[in-house]
Amino acid sequence: MFEELIQKLKQYRTVGVYSHIRPDGDCIGAQVATCLWLKKNGIKAYAFNDDPVPLNLQWLSEYFPVREPKEKLLRKCDAYVVLDGNSPKRFGSYSDYIQDDPKPTYMVDHHPDPHDGFDFSISVEKASSTCELIFHLFLQNDVTQVDEQVAKALYTGILTDTGSLQYDSVTPETMNIASELLRLGQFRPNEVAEKVFSNKSLNQLHLLSRAMGTIELFEDNQIAIMYVTEEMLDETNTTNDDCEGFVAYPLSVRGIKAAILFKALGDGVKMSLRSKSDEVDVNKWAREIGGGGHKKASGAWHPGPLEETIKEIVEIGSKQLVSVDKP
Amino acid sequence: MFEELIQKLKQYRTVGVYSHIRPDGDCIGAQVATCLWLKKNGIKAYAFNDDPVPLNLQWLSEYFPVREPKEKLLRKCDAYVVLDGNSPKRFGSYSDYIQDDPKPTYMVDHHPDPHDGFDFSISVEKASSTCELIFHLFLQNDVTQVDEQVAKALYTGILTDTGSLQYDSVTPETMNIASELLRLGQFRPNEVAEKVFSNKSLNQLHLLSRAMGTIELFEDNQIAIMYVTEEMLDETNTTNDDCEGFVAYPLSVRGIKAAILFKALGDGVKMSLRSKSDEVDVNKWAREIGGGGHKKASGAWHPGPLEETIKEIVEIGSKQLVSVDKP
Numbered sequence: 001m002f003e004e005l006i007q008k009l010k011q012y013r014t015v016g017v018y019s020h021i022r023p024d025g026d027c028i029g030a031q032v033a034t035c036l037w038l039k040k041n042g043i044k045a046y047a048f049n050d051d052p053v054p055l056n057l058q059w060l061s062e063y064f065p066v067r068e069p070k071e072k073l074l075r076k077c078d079a080y081v082v083l084d085g086n087s088p089k090r091f092g093s094y095s096d097y098i099q100d101d102p103k104p105t106y107m108v109d110h111h112p113d114p115h116d117g118f119d120f121s122i123s124v125e126k127a128s129s130t131c132e133l134i135f136h137l138f139l140q141n142d143v144t145q146v147d148e149q150v151a152k153a154l155y156t157g158i159l160t161d162t163g164s165l166q167y168d169s170v171t172p173e174t175m176n177i178a179s180e181l182l183r184l185g186q187f188r189p190n191e192v193a194e195k196v197f198s199n200k201s202l203n204q205l206h207l208l209s210r211a212m213g214t215i216e217l218f219e220d221n222q223i224a225i226m227y228v229t230e231e232m233l234d235e236t237n238t239t240n241d242d243c244e245g246f247v248a249y250p251l252s253v254r255g256i257k258a259a260i261l262f263k264a265l266g267d268g269v270k271m272s273l274r275s276k277s278d279e280v281d282v283n284k285w286a287r288e289i290g291g292g293g294h295k296k297a298s299g300a301w302h303p304g305p306l307e308e309t310i311k312e313i314v315e316i317g318s319k320q321l322v323s324v325d326k327p
Numbered sequence: 328m329f330e331e332l333i334q335k336l337k338q339y340r341t342v343g344v345y346s347h348i349r350p351d352g353d354c355i356g357a358q359v360a361t362c363l364w365l366k367k368n369g370i371k372a373y374a375f376n377d378d379p380v381p382l383n384l385q386w387l388s389e390y391f392p393v394r395e396p397k398e399k400l401l402r403k404c405d406a407y408v409v410l411d412g413n414s415p416k417r418f419g420s421y422s423d424y425i426q427d428d429p430k431p432t433y434m435v436d437h438h439p440d441p442h443d444g445f446d447f448s449i450s451v452e453k454a455s456s457t458c459e460l461i462f463h464l465f466l467q468n469d470v471t472q473v474d475e476q477v478a479k480a481l482y483t484g485i486l487t488d489t490g491s492l493q494y495d496s497v498t499p500e501t502m503n504i505a506s507e508l509l510r511l512g513q514f515r516p517n518e519v520a521e522k523v524f525s526n527k528s529l530n531q532l533h534l535l536s537r538a539m540g541t542i543e544l545f546e547d548n549q550i551a552i553m554y555v556t557e558e559m560l561d562e563t564n565t566t567n568d569d570c571e572g573f574v575a576y577p578l579s580v581r582g583i584k585a586a587i588l589f590k591a592l593g594d595g596v597k598m599s600l601r602s603k604s605d606e607v608d609v610n611k612w613a614r615e616i617g618g619g620g621h622k623k624a625s626g627a628w629h630p631g632p633l634e635e636t637i638k639e640i641v642e643i644g645s646k647q648l649v650s651v652d653k654p
Contacts, residue, residue: 164491165505166520172510178492179502193493194603198579202542205576209539212532249532252525276521 001122002140005106008120009081014044016077019066020085021051021092025160025196027084028057028066030108030130033153034081035064037137040145046073050092054241056199060156063149069093079104084130084157086114086123108133112283112294128169131157135177143184151185155192163248164193168296197245207236208246215250218314222321224250225310227262240265247272258282258317264306271313273298280320288316328449329467332433335447336408341371343404346393347412348378348419352487352523354411355384355393357435357457360480361408362391364464367472373400377419381568383526387483390476396420406431411457411484413441413450435460439610439621455496458484462504470511478512482519490575491520495623524572534563535573542577545641549648551577552637554589567592574599585609585644591633598640600625607647615643 009015017034019027031047038045048069053061060066067073074097082088086109088095098105104119110127127133131154138146146154158178162170165178182189200208207228215226228243236242243263250259257277263270273282275296282298289312291300302309336342344361346354358374365372375396380388387393394400401424409415413436415422425432431446437454454460458481465473473481485505489497492505509516527535534555542553555570563569570590577586584604590597600609602623609625616639618627629636 162516163520164493166491166516166524168515168517170509170516172506175502175506175509179499179506182497182502183499188495189489189493189497190495190603193490197493198603199581200579201581202544205539205542205580209536212536212539215529215532217529252527253532254526254528276517276525 002136006141012078014076014078016046016080018048018082018091020090026129026157029153029157030083030134032060032064033134033150036150081106086111128174129157129161146184148185151181155181203236203238204242207238219318222257224253224256224259226250229264268303269309285317329463333468339405341403343373343407345375345409345418347417353456353484356480356484357410357461359387359391360461360477363477408433413438455501456484456488473511475512478508482508530563530565531569534565546645549584551580551583551586553577556591595630596636598627612644
């Protein structure tokens with residue numbers, strides 16, 4: 001699969017690499033590793049994102065700078081690679097630029113229902129992460145090019161997209177790649193995990209403390225919900241970014257099948273939906289209100305207000321639950 | 328290493344296997360897997376523990392029953408295996424029984440400073456977990472005996488003793504074993520992780536919410552502390568067991584070097600000490616007041632009261648910190 005991408009990339013002098021907007025560990029990890037790969041193979045690389053790199057990932061942009069896409073640099077690019085998203089919109093301003101100044105674009109991603117307009121795509125839904133895929137870019141070219149920086153970048157994406165190697169997307173192959181990255185990069189997992197996860201401010205922990213107080217159960221304890229409001233951010237001096245990973249808490253309640261984090265922050269209510277049951281497909285659930293993602297992890301938006309949103313979303317989800325007889 | 332243990336065990340008809348008191352995922356996982364190994368190799372096995380198996384691990388005792396050591400059963404045993412602890416005291420009533428009725432005892436463990444009175448010991452401090460070691464019991468005898476139950480039991484111990492594969496004790500070898508367990512047992516990590524970690528009661532999350540409100544920083548933000556009091560348990564209808572894993576929260580504060588969870592529950596103050604810096608050895612720290620464990624994770628007890636304990640323990644720890652000039 002990657003042989004063809006490698007051949008294509010090696011014909012260019014300059015390649016622009018995009019990670020998706022509102023970046024996370026997987027897209028930044030994949031982007032930094034891909035740019036290092038290009039550089040190691042004599043190709044000039046630029047890493048672009050409309051949004052800033054989150055605080056807990058900024059150490060990765062020391063390995064390779066991630067910058068705003070400016071026209072001057074974009075004009076220099078012969079082609080683009082877009083990572084960890086499968087439609088042009090996911091890459092923000094890229095979707096406009098590419099219409100004004102068309103250039104070949106290659107996609108590597110693991111989300112369902114890919115857009116088919118890219119010039120070449122590697123789309124593997126069963127991969128744990130885009131970083132797991134990008135490891136093959138090295139494996140099928142020259143695996144000795146995996147140095148400490150590449151290994152830590154790829155490890156970051158695998159770690160963050162699998163909830164620390166806990167999701168059902170993790171296969172024996174994922175674990176073998178994690179093992180290879182530790183070996184080739186000569187590091188231990190804590191060196192990445194502490195930067196990525198153990199990097200919370202006191203304020204963020206206070207926000208989490210407040211949010212956990214809102215956890216409620218619905219539909220005979222099959223759905224857990226938690227919410228964050230603008231007021232809670234104000235009181236703890238935090239921002240939307242500080243809610244990263246919060247959905248894991250309602251999801252950790254014993255016996256539930258699905259969990260939702262609602263964020264009533266400004267324009268309507270954003271939500272993260274998670275399933276821990278094969279019965280519940282949160283991609284289907286989110287699609288009913290125009291969102292989407294994976295079976296086990298999806299996102300959506302509702303105009304609000306919060307209370308109505310919760311009621312409506314729980315109702316949609318309840319259709320997928322085995323009905324429990326009530327007395 | 329295990330060849331010798333295998334030879335020794337195969338000469339017996341009945342073997343009693345102990346896990347340490349106040350059991351955790353690693354000792355129960357290792358115990359259940361070892362008992363299944365004995366059974367598969369024609370040796371009658373009993374699994375003993377003075378204390379009950381924690382709620383989130385009870386599914387493992389469906390694979391092999393863990394029971395209180397009763398004299399009637401103990402008398403039947405030709406020998407003992409003690410797991411995940413390295414001194415007789417760690418196995419509770421075992422330390423008395425063995426004096427009254429001496430029988431060969433074999434130890435498998437990964438903690439520092441092992442007691443040298445056992446008849447044969449496999450003590451590997453650098454192993455991530457006792458379960459990582461017990462995998463070699465299968466590997467060096469007949470790896471096809473690793474079925475789903477064995478694999479999940481061993482995976483549980485690796486997972487829980489490494490904070491979900493995040494600690495610096497995780498080597499490429501640990502990851503390879505995790506990969507092999509997923510392959511041989513034909514399961515995905517979430518099947519174990521959800522049982523072990525995503526198994527919290529609402530009450531427990533409310534306790535966590537309260538506890539997180541107590542996080543404070545000391546010594547120029549190098550030490551984070553959190554505490555739990557009897558009153559907090561009463562108010563949330565929880566018990567000491569519900570504090571399992573809480574120390575991860577103060578440890579997750581950005582930039583700190585060590586974290587301590589204090590539990591002022593009844594008799595004095597128990598504490599869990601964690602380090603995320605090579606500068607800080609919490610084993611040394613805990614030993615100053617009669618506790619101990621590993622460099623990065625230790626435990627200790629102080630007569631209290633809470634406020635004094637915190638002050639004294641922070642002072643002991645501060646000796647290991649690079650002094651920061653104060654204005």
